Amino acid sequence: MARRRAQKPYHHGDLRSALLDAAVALIGEHGLAQLSLRECARRAGVSHAAPYRHFADKATLLLAIAAEGFSRLTAAGLAAMEGLTHPRDRIDAYGVAYVRFAFEHPVHFRVMFTGELGEPTMEAQRCADAAFDLLIDSAAAVVGADAATLAGVAFWSIPHGLAMLILDGRLPPEHAGSADAAAALARAVIGMWRGPLGRVDDEEAKATARDT
Amino acid sequence: MARRRAQKPYHHGDLRSALLDAAVALIGEHGLAQLSLRECARRAGVSHAAPYRHFADKATLLLAIAAEGFSRLTAAGLAAMEGLTHPRDRIDAYGVAYVRFAFEHPVHFRVMFTGELGEPTMEAQRCADAAFDLLIDSAAAVVGADAATLAGVAFWSIPHGLAMLILDGRLPPEHAGSADAAAALARAVIGMWRGPLGRVDDEEAKATARDT
DNA sequence: CGGGAAAGTTGTCATCGTCAACATTCTCGG
DNA sequence: CCGAGAATGTTGACGATGACAACTTTCCCG
Numbered sequence: 001m002a003r004r005r006a007q008k009p010y011h012h013g014d015l016r017s018a019l020l021d022a023a024v025a026l027i028g029e030h031g032l033a034q035l036s037l038r039e040c041a042r043r044a045g046v047s048h049a050a051p052y053r054h055f056a057d058k059a060t061l062l063l064a065i066a067a068e069g070f071s072r073l074t075a076a077g078l079a080a081m082e083g084l085t086h087p088r089d090r091i092d093a094y095g096v097a098y099v100r101f102a103f104e105h106p107v108h109f110r111v112m113f114t115g116e117l118g119e120p121t122m123e124a125q126r127c128a129d130a131a132f133d134l135l136i137d138s139a140a141a142v143v144g145a146d147a148a149t150l151a152g153v154a155f156w157s158i159p160h161g162l163a164m165l166i167l168d169g170r171l172p173p174e175h176a177g178s179a180d181a182a183a184a185l186a187r188a189v190i191g192m193w194r195g196p197l198g199r200v201d202d203e204e205a206k207a208t209a210r211d212t
Numbered sequence: 213m214a215r216r217r218a219q220k221p222y223h224h225g226d227l228r229s230a231l232l233d234a235a236v237a238l239i240g241e242h243g244l245a246q247l248s249l250r251e252c253a254r255r256a257g258v259s260h261a262a263p264y265r266h267f268a269d270k271a272t273l274l275l276a277i278a279a280e281g282f283s284r285l286t287a288a289g290l291a292a293m294e295g296l297t298h299p300r301d302r303i304d305a306y307g308v309a310y311v312r313f314a315f316e317h318p319v320h321f322r323v324m325f326t327g328e329l330g331e332p333t334m335e336a337q338r339c340a341d342a343a344f345d346l347l348i349d350s351a352a353a354v355v356g357a358d359a360a361t362l363a364g365v366a367f368w369s370i371p372h373g374l375a376m377l378i379l380d381g382r383l384p385p386e387h388a389g390s391a392d393a394a395a396a397l398a399r400a401v402i403g404m405w406r407g408p409l410g411r412v413d414d415e416e417a418k419a420t421a422r423d424t
Numbered sequence: 425c426g427g428g429a430a431a432g433t434t435g436t437c438a439t440c441g442t443c444a445a446c447a448t449t450c451t452c453g454g
Numbered sequence: 455c456c457g458a459g460a461a462t463g464t465t466g467a468c469g470a471t472g473a474c475a476a477c478t479t480t481c482c483c484g
Contacts, residue, residue: 168325
């Protein structure tokens with residue numbers, strides 16, 4: 001202790017996080033394709049080979065970003081569903097949170113779904129599965145376990161496609177200008193869904209229709 | 213004329229297409245991130261700088277692949293809608309064709325939607341807009357021009373999300389094992405859609421329900 | 425306190441994207 | 455028919471990158 005902060009210590013302290021942060025920032029600035037480990041190292045104030053003490057290779061670093069993204073997505077979904085008891089309300093909230101997440105963490109979202117990252121890490125696989133399982137479980141709570149996979153897939157497609165459109169800049173600015181606008185759009189589009197998820201609730205719709 | 217085929221001519225003949233084909237093949241084999249212009253050149257039997265006579269840089273080559281993909285997608289959509297007169301049938305067919313396209317041309321599809329390709333070429337922009345306009349027009353034929361953008365966005369989300377799930381290998385094999393299976397899944401999921409696109413047709417659904 | 429493990433560094437190599445300079449072939453106007 | 459300029463390819467070079475090996479510094483625990 002009593003470390004001299006004036007001259008930087010040989011050890012960084014938390015290089016791993018610093019590299020992840022630098023990578024996310026760099027991807028945001030110059031795009032995924034331009035990302036270089038050496039530039040990350042430079043920005044973290046460390047030599048060009050230091051990253052290899054924390055990541056096997058570039059793909060592993062990206063996988064870590066993806067894993068982080070899936071974790072945050074799951075957390076955002078859980079937070080959005082918190083306090084909601086109606087299954088339909090819950091899965092709708094997840095969908096809206098999904099689009100909001102994509103808007104607020106565009107870099108993570110891109111990395112999560114570029115694929116092309118080689119064989120996923122166990123860590124990354126676990127985080128992705130957790131996010132997907134939450135969706136399937138939420139769907140199962142509406143339509144039952146048998147149809148859950150199909151319904152989950154159908155339901156995921158909507159927020160996911162929406163998120164892609166927003167990130168690709170193919171939506172008019174009034175719908176994609178802010179996180180709130182994007183979320184509102186998501187709520188509107190999801191509200192149009194009247195598939196198996198909707199039918200169940202249509203019968204009890206009047207009982208629930210008090211919020212707008 | 214009477215060209216000696218035995219010793220290859222100085223000029224390739226159709227290098228541009230050969231490079232595009234090589235690039236698509238290489239991406240399919242090793243992933244987008246591993247693509248190298250030099251490897252494309254090698255595979256086309258040409259020196260490492262030859263590609264620069266046809267593409268300004270690597271990004272431009274990828275943009276060309278994306279443009280080709282959007283053109284084929286538009287063509288596939290048009291072919292699928294051919295002969296169908298009911299607006300709802302037509303947009304449904306487009307959606308199914310969309311998923312089938314993604315399954316059959318996974319490399320093109322990936323390149324089309326990786327974004328991160330820098331500023332799009334005019335060519336690429338035009339092809340992408342054509343595909344999107346076809347969708348919006350098809351939606352407009354169902355819900356009218358006013359709601360067309362919103363409905364188009366909502367409707368695009370479904371096949372797009374579905375395609376992404378299939379390409380990411382997150383679907384059970386019975387649904388993603390073949391192009392026909394994927395298309396059938398798409399048809400099923402799209403059939404669940406009962407938003408503004410569906411409501412119009414629900415009134416005349418009985419008149420149309422003769423297939424299946 | 426001492427030795428191994430962890431974390432960083434320097435050096436190196438093959439490969440890549442890109443540019444400049446040069447070579448070959450095509451084509452079209454005279 | 456020919457000859458010059460435009461296309462198209464080639465060779466060579468440069469800086470940057472991902473990845474590995476060997477070495478150094480610091481940490482931590484027995």
